[in-house]
Amino acid sequence: MVKCYGTYPGFESKGYMTEAVMALVQWASRQPGVLCIEAETDRDNKASQRVLEKSGFVPSGEIGEEGPRFVWVGKRR
Secondary structure, X not given: OOOOOOOOHHHOXXXXXXXXXXXXXXXXXXXXXXXXXXXXXXXXXXXXXXXXXXXXXXXXXXXXXXXXXXXXXXXXX
16 A cells, blocks of 8 residues: 655656556556555645546545545556
8 A cells, every 4th residue: 555655846747746646556457456546635735636636536525534535447457
């Protein structure tokens, strides 16, 4: 389980985090036994929520320890 991710301010808004999250999701979705991929963000971290949305996640409607939860709904190969 990945607990958190982040980047330095000089690298923000360049698409690096979206690319990294997408690669992680592609890898994870191909692993045996993976049925669901979930993520959670701080309630006020709109940038992180946008990264998740661009990576194929949608809000699940649940609130976790950190804030809103998202579930990946992309296509499995």
